[in-house]
Amino acid sequence: MVTKIHLGLTDVSSDVRVFVVHAGKQKKRLKSFLDLDQIFLDLPGLRLSENVLDDADTLSRHILMSEAISDWRRSERNEGKSLPAPSRTPSEYALPNKPKDLHRVGYKRTAVHRFFNEISKGDIVIVPGSTPYEPFWAGWVAHDADVSKTLTLGDFLGDPFPAREVKWISHNTTKRQLSDSLAKQLEKSHVVTEIDLNLFADEIFTNLFGTYVYKNRGGIDIHCPRYRGKNPLETVDVQELIAFFVANYEICHGQIASEFDIGSVSESGFRKIIQNYYDESAVLSLQQEFHSPGFYRIVSGSRELVYVLAFGIALTTSGCYDSQTVNTAEATASEADDAKLTTDEMRRLMGPMMKHISKSAIEEANQKGRNAQKELGVNTRTRVSR
DSSP states (O other), rough: OOOOOEEEOOEEOOTTEEEOOSSGGGTHHHHHHHHEEEEEEEEETTOHHHHHHHHHHHHHHHHHHHHHHHHHHHHHHHOOOOOOOOOOOOGSOOOOOOHHHHHHHHHHHHHHHIIIIOOOOEEEEOOOOSSSBBBEEEEEOOSOTTOEEEEOOOGGGEEEEEEEEEEEOOOOBBBBSSSSHHHHHHSSSSSSSEEEEHHHHHHHHHHHHSSSSEEEEEEEEEEETTOOOOOOTTTTHHHHHHHHHHHHHHHHTTGGGGGGGGGHHTTHHHHHHHHHHOOOGGGGEEEESSSSSSSEEEESSOOOHHHHHHHHHHHHHHTTHHHHHHHEEESSTTTTTOHHHHHHHHHHHHHHHHHSHHHHHHHHHHHHHHHHHHHHOBSSSEEEEE
16 A cells, blocks of 8 residues: 655745735724635725726725715714715715825725735735734635625625635734734735745744745744653654754755765764764754644755655654655645655655665664654654555
């Protein structure tokens, strides 16, 4: 029977963009965002077309009409009065001339342009919660922009909102767990703001996905749910496994791999490999959180090292880190992944290790993996089935 490995790894497209989209004033539209799997601009009755988007004055008049509709609905709801309905003809609204009004309308016009002209299918949107103590929400944009797509809410029947469908990403990070600089990006007052991935890619993708690759880099979360905090030596096995696979990566695929004497490597034991070939420059950051439960969070400048760690930890904790499994198993990185591509990647990355690493080192790696799984429940959210 063929062993199947599902890494639970997210391969983030190199051209992805990340936007913060606020759920209306004081987050009043947040529940609708989440319940309806859509994000939308709090501009009821905004009837858009490509011509409207391309003309600043026309778009401004549509925004002024939407503001009038919103004020009318709010007055009726709050005061219980039947008031005259505002005009639904945008051309009847005079363009603003006061600086304050120009700024307000210009601010909303920018939001509309970003919402339809910049956010694309496959991008990620982040929706901040009401407080720093609740999770922020994030989702993949499900479709290309279409100005005809709208959403109707019960308190605005007949005056739909411009909307985009999203597929929410499951995670538990709150805003207060983010760095101050990223948290400030989520607090900006603009309705739609793009986040600079040159500055925040690793922090965003680590918190959303745990294990991911993006361009030439990536990160991996190694979970230890059974950590009890009673024995200072209980994390040694998983620490040595991490070091062992970083060393293996350097031996077979690192920048100085050609300098290694393969003959001496094949005669080395498990710890000797770590001592001689571990290169800390391969790891950009190594975070350890052990408050019971615990986990390791590793960010690397090499996407290949992330794959090696994911495969290596999965195989050793399952006790099947051996040539037969590496050469016959089928591997996927995500539910929609091309299995052949990920399987070929596993063979390419892990195959040379089977040739050059001693049998005793491989056996010790499997033993440490089994111990780490038994004592700490070590896993990378990878499923191995046989």
